[in-house]
Amino acid sequence: MLCIHEDSNANATLFRGTEPVFAVAEERLTRVRFAGGFPKMAVEACLNFAGITMSDVDVLLPANRTHFLPRISANILPDTEHDYFGGKHKAWLAFQHQLSRGGLTTWASEQLGKAALKGRFPQLASFVDHHTAHAYSAYMCSGYPDAVAITADNMGDGFSSKVFVCRDGRAEYLYGTSARHSPGQFYGEIAQLLGYHNLLAGKVTGLSAYGDPKPAYPVMEKLFALNDDGTGFRTPGLWKRSRRRGAYAELADHKPQDVAAACQKRLEDVMVAYVEHALAETGARDVVLAGGTFANVVLNQRILDLPQVDRIFVHPAMTDQGISMGAGFAWLAEQGNAINRPLSNIYLGPGPTESDIERALAEAGISDTPGPRGIVARRQTDIEAAVVDALVSDRIVARYSGRMEYGLRALGNRSILYGTQDPTANDWLNKRLGRSEFMPFAPVTMAEHATSCFERMDGGELAASYMTVTFDTTDTFRKQSPAVVHIDGTARPQVLREQDNPPYHRILALYREKTGLESLVNTSFNLHREPIVCTPEDAIRAFRASGIDVLALGSFLVEQERGEGVALGEEGPEMDTNNP
Numbered sequence: 001m002l003c004i005h006e007d008s009n010a011n012a013t014l015f016r017g018t019e020p021v022f023a024v025a026e027e028r029l030t031r032v033r034f035a036g037g038f039p040k041m042a043v044e045a046c047l048n049f050a051g052i053t054m055s056d057v058d059v060l061l062p063a064n065r066t067h068f069l070p071r072i073s074a075n076i077l078p079d080t081e082h083d084y085f086g087g088k089h090k091a092w093l094a095f096q097h098q099l100s101r102g103g104l105t106t107w108a109s110e111q112l113g114k115a116a117l118k119g120r121f122p123q124l125a126s127f128v129d130h131h132t133a134h135a136y137s138a139y140m141c142s143g144y145p146d147a148v149a150i151t152a153d154n155m156g157d158g159f160s161s162k163v164f165v166c167r168d169g170r171a172e173y174l175y176g177t178s179a180r181h182s183p184g185q186f187y188g189e190i191a192q193l194l195g196y197h198n199l200l201a202g203k204v205t206g207l208s209a210y211g212d213p214k215p216a217y218p219v220m221e222k223l224f225a226l227n228d229d230g231t232g233f234r235t236p237g238l239w240k241r242s243r244r245r246g247a248y249a250e251l252a253d254h255k256p257q258d259v260a261a262a263c264q265k266r267l268e269d270v271m272v273a274y275v276e277h278a279l280a281e282t283g284a285r286d287v288v289l290a291g292g293t294f295a296n297v298v299l300n301q302r303i304l305d306l307p308q309v310d311r312i313f314v315h316p317a318m319t320d321q322g323i324s325m326g327a328g329f330a331w332l333a334e335q336g337n338a339i340n341r342p343l344s345n346i347y348l349g350p351g352p353t354e355s356d357i358e359r360a361l362a363e364a365g366i367s368d369t370p371g372p373r374g375i376v377a378r379r380q381t382d383i384e385a386a387v388v389d390a391l392v393s394d395r396i397v398a399r400y401s402g403r404m405e406y407g408l409r410a411l412g413n414r415s416i417l418y419g420t421q422d423p424t425a426n427d428w429l430n431k432r433l434g435r436s437e438f439m440p441f442a443p444v445t446m447a448e449h450a451t452s453c454f455e456r457m458d459g460g461e462l463a464a465s466y467m468t469v470t471f472d473t474t475d476t477f478r479k480q481s482p483a484v485v486h487i488d489g490t491a492r493p494q495v496l497r498e499q500d501n502p503p504y505h506r507i508l509a510l511y512r513e514k515t516g517l518e519s520l521v522n523t524s525f526n527l528h529r530e531p532i533v534c535t536p537e538d539a540i541r542a543f544r545a546s547g548i549d550v551l552a553l554g555s556f557l558v559e560q561e562r563g564e565g566v567a568l569g570e571e572g573p574e575m576d577t578n579n580p
Contacts (some may be wrong), residue, residue: 001059001331002046002123005133005323006070008034008199012042013324013348014050018332018339022049023348023406025321028534034199037070039324045350060123063133063327066099066109066157071116084189084198085243093238096179099158106158128327130156131176131291132164134315136333137326138288139166142313142462143342148284150275153291153319154184161232161274161291165282169338171330174281177232183271183293186224186235190263193243194256205296206439208264209488211257219254220266222247230277233270267293268302275303285310290326292319295408297492300469304460311459314468316346316407325406342462346500347413349404352536357554360536364544366558374561375544377553384503386557387550388510391419391520395549396429398525400539401503404532409467410524411494412444412504414532414539416548418521420481425521429483432547434528441521442467443484444494446508449518453477454493464495481519494522 001015010026022045027033029041047053054060083089098105110127117124134156135149149164149171160182164171179185188198196203225234242248251259275287287309294300294314304312315322332338352360361367361377370376380386383401390397397417405411418429420443430439445453450464454471463469470490478485485491498505512518525542526532533539536553543551543558551558 001061001328002043002054002057003061003063003324003328003331004039004043005063005320005327006036006038007064007067007320008036009320010036010039010042010070011317011321011324012039012046013328014046015328015332016050018337020325020328020343020348022046023317023325024350024404025317025531027531028349028404031530031534031538033529033531049350054121057123059125059331060121061125061128061327061331062113062117063128063323064113064130064157065127066106066113067130068109068112068116071113082188082198084185084192085241090238090241093155093180093185096155096158100176100178100180101158125331128330130323131159131162132171132173132330133323133326134290135162135164135166135171135288135326136329136338137315137317137322138290138313139164139171140169140329140333140338140340141315141343142286142288143340144286144288144311144313145340146284147286147288148278148282149288149290150278151289151291152183152271152293154182154188155179156320160184161293163231163278163281165284166288169336169340170333174278175231177227180238181227181233181235183224183233183267184291187263187267187293187296189223189241189248190251190259193248193251194259202295203439204260204263205298206486207257207260208298209261209486210438211255211259211261213258213261213265216251216254216259216262217265219247219250220262224266224270226270226273230274233274264296264298267296268299271299272302272306276306276308279306279308287312288315289313290315290318290322294318294468297468297470298490300463301460301471301490304463304469305456309459312463312469314463314466316343316409316466316468318468319408321408343406346406346411346466347403348406350534351403352554354554357536357556360540361553361556361558363537364540366540373544375558377556377558379555380557383552383555383557384506385510387417387507387552388514390550390557391417391511392514394419396547397550397552398539398543398546398548399504399507399552400525400533400536401552401554404534407466409494410522410532411467412496412501412522414525414534415444416521416523416525417444417507418483419515420483420517420519420521423482425483429521433523440486440491441484441523442492442494443481443519444496444504444508444522445519446505446512447495447497449512450493450495453481453519454491461495464493465497465500467492467494477519480517483521484519493519
């Protein structure tokens with residue numbers, strides 16, 4: 001079964017039976033962030049992985065029942081920054097609101113979407129609703145028998161959020177709220193007002209820890225609220241929204257960090273109340289989450305800390321990057337074939353062979369003889385030990401190994417690693433990588449030592465394995481690893497078990513033997529304004545353009561003279577994926 005998502009953040013997932021075996025976002029292959037439209041390259045990558053052609057696919061399953069525009073032409077999708085205050089976007093929101101009401105508009109949109117694909121793909125199966133796909137992506141990868149699934153994002157198939165009760169392998173829709181009133185829209189608007197790309201709203205989260213929410217909070221109350229019965233949201237009138245008038249204009253009188261802090265607190269307060277209502281309605285104590293709003297790791301911590309919550313799980317590709325996988329699980333559930341269990345492998349993307357790496361090095365003119373800037377590559381008999389030696393020597397190491405991670409976060413196979421001891425690293429290393437210095441680094445931590453580093457982890461262990469929740473840190477951890485502790489005393493770890501990635505875990509184990517520390521900085525390996533590196537060629541290009549000292553490329557250790565570096569990454573939930 002081949003599942004696809006066509007829209008911004010296009011992606012594809014290949015299932016073999018009930019198991020997803022390959023998944024990739026189009027942006028990783030095109031090198032254009034948020035690449036949308038039909039995921040042509042992602043589909044080709046799925047087929048190449050399995051050694052099949054489209055005629056061998058039994059079922060083609062598209063997500064998004066009413067998203068007919070990208071099926072007509074990918075050029076319809078915006079390839080630049082969305083203007084959330086612009087007329088085109090407001091018209092699209094109004095149309096999405098109409099879709100949420102059902103009727104002829106919804107039916108016609110569905111028919112247009114089907115007509116655009118029917119002739120091309122005889123295996124075409126039923127379309128899966130956007131938020132239903134989100135819900136199943138979270139529920140079927142959680143292993144929780146009973147749960148409440150809550151989805152929230154900007155918009156999809158007319159809605160910005162839906163709530164489902166999950167039991168016996170099925171997610172039953174309870175209620176939802178129109179795209180006209182959207183938590184993703186609210187947060188994106190504030191990001192845009194602060195000068196950030198609204199699809200990179202994670203910068204607001206990072207900046208918020210430096211501000212005081214009180215001065216601007218009354219303004220935020222006007223911009224985003226829970227409705228009277230707790231089943232949806234309220235936002236200002238659509239056509240009158242303007243950055244130059246009303247409540248939005250009032251924010252210009254406040255410090256940017258205070259605006260960010262007020263925005264973050266308002267999002268948390270409203271969404272937590274929304275979750276509490278869903279818990280009361282369903283009686284569930286386990287919560288599964290998906291949708292771009294839940295890329296907000298601080299919000300996720302607030303939900304985990306609720307006394308009526310036992311466990312939370314956030315799908316590792318909680319944004320629309322997870323829609324194709326969720327659609328596959330939804331269809332399998334309809335057939336009675338879905339299996340609810342955690343993913344056995346998060347490394348579901350493309351991976352090179354050793355000959356691919358050798359060829360990439362040769363084409364780049366890199367060998368065991370030093371070249372320009374002293375770049376030299378040497379094959380290692382023990383690459384993990386060589387990486388640790390470099391880290392202990394206070395060097396920055398980019399690790400490119402095996403198959404690429406599924407989801408937003410770099411989880412070791414496409415990561416930049418560094419020691420956690422230097423309290424100034426957040427400043428100088430972020431600058432060296434071309435990133436805003438207020439964005440905190442995240443740690444990767446050995447699971448067997450996690451409880452000595454982080455507090456109140458109970459119920460968040462699975463979410464933590466994918467870097468999707470923050471925790472308060474212990475006094476000892478704050479003293480030993482200040483480079484990965486945010487100003488508010490929290491950290492957003494990847495808690496790594498040996499079975500999840502044995503070579504990566506071995507690096508941590510060897511590092512602990514030499515330093516006594518169980519954590520490393522883990523930040524994503526990507527060039528400025530590009531997604532995480534995918535191919536060996538991407539890795540070499542990023543390494544050459546950066547101030548990174550060492551590249552662990554398969555079994556090769558590639559070294560260069562220390563440089564000043566260039567803008568290597570841009571923060572946010574879609575770019576520097578390991579900054580919240």
